[in-house]
Amino acid sequence: MPKNPLKHLYSREALNAQPSAIRDICALVARPQVRSLAGGWPDPAKFPIKEIRRIFDDLMVKHGDQMLQYGSTEGLEDLREVLAERMKAEGQNDAAPENLIITHGSAQGMHLAAQVFIDREDVVIVGLPTYFGGPGAVHSRGGKVVGVPVDRDGLNPNRLVQDIKHLKAAGKRVKGVYVIPNFQNPTGVTLSLERRRQLVHLAETHDLVIFEDDPYADLRFEGKHLPSLKSMDRKGRVIHLRSLSKTFVPGVRLGWAVGESGAIRQMVVAKQFSDAATNTPAQYILLEFIRQGLLDKQIQENINFYRAKRDFMIEQMDRHFPREATWNRPRGGFFIFVELPNNMDAGELFRRAVDKNVAFVTGQPFFVDGSGHNTFRLSYSQVGEDDMAAAIQIIGNLIKDSLAGR
Amino acid sequence: MPKNPLKHLYSREALNAQPSAIRDICALVARPQVRSLAGGWPDPAKFPIKEIRRIFDDLMVKHGDQMLQYGSTEGLEDLREVLAERMKAEGQNDAAPENLIITHGSAQGMHLAAQVFIDREDVVIVGLPTYFGGPGAVHSRGGKVVGVPVDRDGLNPNRLVQDIKHLKAAGKRVKGVYVIPNFQNPTGVTLSLERRRQLVHLAETHDLVIFEDDPYADLRFEGKHLPSLKSMDRKGRVIHLRSLSKTFVPGVRLGWAVGESGAIRQMVVAKQFSDAATNTPAQYILLEFIRQGLLDKQIQENINFYRAKRDFMIEQMDRHFPREATWNRPRGGFFIFVELPNNMDAGELFRRAVDKNVAFVTGQPFFVDGSGHNTFRLSYSQVGEDDMAAAIQIIGNLIKDSLAGR
Numbered sequence: 001m002p003k004n005p006l007k008h009l010y011s012r013e014a015l016n017a018q019p020s021a022i023r024d025i026c027a028l029v030a031r032p033q034v035r036s037l038a039g040g041w042p043d044p045a046k047f048p049i050k051e052i053r054r055i056f057d058d059l060m061v062k063h064g065d066q067m068l069q070y071g072s073t074e075g076l077e078d079l080r081e082v083l084a085e086r087m088k089a090e091g092q093n094d095a096a097p098e099n100l101i102i103t104h105g106s107a108q109g110m111h112l113a114a115q116v117f118i119d120r121e122d123v124v125i126v127g128l129p130t131y132f133g134g135p136g137a138v139h140s141r142g143g144k145v146v147g148v149p150v151d152r153d154g155l156n157p158n159r160l161v162q163d164i165k166h167l168k169a170a171g172k173r174v175k176g177v178y179v180i181p182n183f184q185n186p187t188g189v190t191l192s193l194e195r196r197r198q199l200v201h202l203a204e205t206h207d208l209v210i211f212e213d214d215p216y217a218d219l220r221f222e223g224k225h226l227p228s229l230k231s232m233d234r235k236g237r238v239i240h241l242r243s244l245s246k247t248f249v250p251g252v253r254l255g256w257a258v259g260e261s262g263a264i265r266q267m268v269v270a271k272q273f274s275d276a277a278t279n280t281p282a283q284y285i286l287l288e289f290i291r292q293g294l295l296d297k298q299i300q301e302n303i304n305f306y307r308a309k310r311d312f313m314i315e316q317m318d319r320h321f322p323r324e325a326t327w328n329r330p331r332g333g334f335f336i337f338v339e340l341p342n343n344m345d346a347g348e349l350f351r352r353a354v355d356k357n358v359a360f361v362t363g364q365p366f367f368v369d370g371s372g373h374n375t376f377r378l379s380y381s382q383v384g385e386d387d388m389a390a391a392i393q394i395i396g397n398l399i400k401d402s403l404a405g406r
Numbered sequence: 407m408p409k410n411p412l413k414h415l416y417s418r419e420a421l422n423a424q425p426s427a428i429r430d431i432c433a434l435v436a437r438p439q440v441r442s443l444a445g446g447w448p449d450p451a452k453f454p455i456k457e458i459r460r461i462f463d464d465l466m467v468k469h470g471d472q473m474l475q476y477g478s479t480e481g482l483e484d485l486r487e488v489l490a491e492r493m494k495a496e497g498q499n500d501a502a503p504e505n506l507i508i509t510h511g512s513a514q515g516m517h518l519a520a521q522v523f524i525d526r527e528d529v530v531i532v533g534l535p536t537y538f539g540g541p542g543a544v545h546s547r548g549g550k551v552v553g554v555p556v557d558r559d560g561l562n563p564n565r566l567v568q569d570i571k572h573l574k575a576a577g578k579r580v581k582g583v584y585v586i587p588n589f590q591n592p593t594g595v596t597l598s599l600e601r602r603r604q605l606v607h608l609a610e611t612h613d614l615v616i617f618e619d620d621p622y623a624d625l626r627f628e629g630k631h632l633p634s635l636k637s638m639d640r641k642g643r644v645i646h647l648r649s650l651s652k653t654f655v656p657g658v659r660l661g662w663a664v665g666e667s668g669a670i671r672q673m674v675v676a677k678q679f680s681d682a683a684t685n686t687p688a689q690y691i692l693l694e695f696i697r698q699g700l701l702d703k704q705i706q707e708n709i710n711f712y713r714a715k716r717d718f719m720i721e722q723m724d725r726h727f728p729r730e731a732t733w734n735r736p737r738g739g740f741f742i743f744v745e746l747p748n749n750m751d752a753g754e755l756f757r758r759a760v761d762k763n764v765a766f767v768t769g770q771p772f773f774v775d776g777s778g779h780n781t782f783r784l785s786y787s788q789v790g791e792d793d794m795a796a797a798i799q800i801i802g803n804l805i806k807d808s809l810a811g812r
Contacts, residue, residue, distance in 0.1 A: 044471030065450030136679030251686030273542030280657030
């Protein structure tokens with residue numbers, strides 16, 4: 001058989017689809033001898049294995065028949081109620097079971113939102129840099145993404161306005177903004193309160209949808225929780241996407257989306273033909289986990305655990321990285337983003353590091369305009385202290401070597 | 407807030423999306439007092455609750471950390487190997503882990519295949535009638551579906567050729583055929599061996615993809631297993647979609663797709679931005695269930711169980727339905743399809759039945775051309791014998807009433 005015999009029948013989006021470079025890097029460096037600061041996976045040491053075993057067994061004895069049956073497309077009603085209550089407690093005053101859909105991770109939430117809102121050639125504005133999930137979902141609909149710089153306070157709204165005007169003047173249909181407000185992947189940066197207000201206001205004045213991807217919302221190590229964009233939204237402009245991968249467990253693939261009820265209803269219809277329903281046992285387990293008060297406990301433990309990991313990594317970086325490299329101190333989440341002098345290439349650093357069995361993720365794949373050659377992302381989420389210390393020292397020495405022209 | 411304030415921002419596909427009428431009917435009649443022959447859900451009496459409890463607990467003790475972590479997008483490698491072996495044993499000689507993707511049900515398999523192959527305005531040919539999943543996935547990509555009659559031997563290939571020629575002459579791009587070869591939903595009809603050969607041949611001569619949706623493959627009550635279209639496919643034209651919802655449990659949302667490796671690779675890329683990965687614990691449970699030889703045992707028990715249910719329903723129909731109503735005797739699966747005289751309306755029958763707390767699904771929503779007003783689908787999968795007998799008697803009497811002009 002010839003290679004790709006059906007290629008001439010592929011859709012335009014399939015022909016243009018690029019596998020995630022970051023996933024490919026993570027797969028490449030998943031060898032056991034590699035000290036990896038690459039993947040953004042949670043540490044299994046924090047998985048509530050004992051509690052899940054107990055809950056699953058109890059539920060299966062009581063009503064295994066419901067646990068293993070198909071569920072409704074929008075998700076278990078009791079779970080939607082509980083999650084809506086939690087969203088209300090966070091300031092999303094109109095959160096209700098009717099405007100909340102349970103999804104296979106926030107990834108599916110974004111995918112369904114893109115199905116509802118994105119037509120071919122529609123433009124969505126994203127951060128430079130940004131996590132690839134948003135752009136990937138937009139591309140899967142034939143849409144385009146345009147990047148706007150992320151600085152210390154997140155996505156820059158002034159640049160956003162300029163870009164929207166230019167794009168509209170060029171005849172483009174700008175549909176929305178994809179934003180990760182808290183401890184953004186890959187920069188760890190949090191969108192400031194002032195900018196959150198500006199962004200919600202901009203959505204109204206420029207007729208946009210905001211895709212608020214907020215998987216790290218609960219993982220704040222210090223400082224006050226900032227209100228979500230959704231909680232400031234009076235016009236139904238924000239689709240708020242959440243995940244349990246970082247605070248419960250990722251393997252069960254649970255997340256949810258909250259939005260204006262008409263839009264959520266459209267996402268439910270899209271899900272009917274996407275995968276029909278979300279895993280039922282996972283939903284029952286989560287519901288019981290929340291009802292027993294275990295999720296809040298789990299979140300608090302995760303905060304303490306990952307805060308200590310962040311502190312340790314920054315300590316090591318302070319010690320081993322030369323002052324020519326700069327980075328932020330994220331107030332939550334999993335990531336630290338490093339900027340090297342402009343004449344340095346993080347790709348070259350990556351290759352040298354892999355030779356020494358150390359891995360991270362280069363920054364460039366996170367920049368939709370192809371910039372960021374001198375940046376890279378470090379994750380403290382999954383690696384233990386000894387490996388972290390050794391890896392940071394090796395990377396630090398490689399940067400110093402490079403600065404010295406070695 | 408106005409109703410649907412964001413409607414002007416919806417994508418074309420969202421504006422055209424119709425929620426599944428069948429799902430709506432099933433939700434409508436899900437009241438406890440209703441004797442329902444509507445839903446195509448498996449009977450929870452057959453769920454292997456005890457075995458799943460034991461396997462889950464054992465696995466969690468041994469490696470809960472892996473069980474609850476993210477998995478790869480294509481699915482657990484060991485599970486793909488085991489499933490590929492099973493496909494080989496069924497005659498799909500080139501099945502291998504590299505050309506198999508694990509999905510959230512066969513619904514997601516079809517959705518991903520549509521993303522890879524369907525562009526706006528592309529045409530896919532489907533049965534008249536057909537399960538709504540195929541058309542729904544095609545519509546979600548802006549594609550069109552055209553119906554070709556299903557008779558006692560399944561989709562009629564001669565009509566297919568005629569239609570392809572007409573469509574091509576009218577400038578349409580015909581991309582593929584969506585077919586449910588075994589015990590089709592809603593008719594229960596099986597595609598004959600001869601027609602399978604013709605269809606695979608047609609795909610080559612007319613440059614088409616075949617979406618072979620085969621969720622009932624393992625539920626054959628009698629007669630010889632017919633080879634899948636995939637097993638006859640030498641040119642990589644068939645995407646074979648499978649589900650475990652009818653033979654294991656539906657709640658875990660597991661299925662898989664087998665196809666030419668380039669196309670499967672494209673489906674993996676599409677899944678990266680769709681939901682990133684399939685539920686990990688469900689995959690581990692299934693793998694262990696298969697390794698312990700429990701799946702084959704479960705399938706055999708299901709065959710015996712549902713065969714007895716089919717026999718019982720047909721017995722009741724023979725007894726209570728007037729000879730003016732006709733139906734088939736499915737050799738597997740969940741469904742019996744009834745045809746009334748042409749001057750009768752199954753929708754009216756449905757309303758009268760619901761008044762008597764009996765439900766089924768009208769045939770019309772399964773016909774993409776809006777025909778089938780005098781047909782309806784009965785499912786024997788979920789209902790117990792007493793309720794089945796009572797429901798069939800009530801429906802039979804209502805048909806008799808209608809024939810008598812009452």
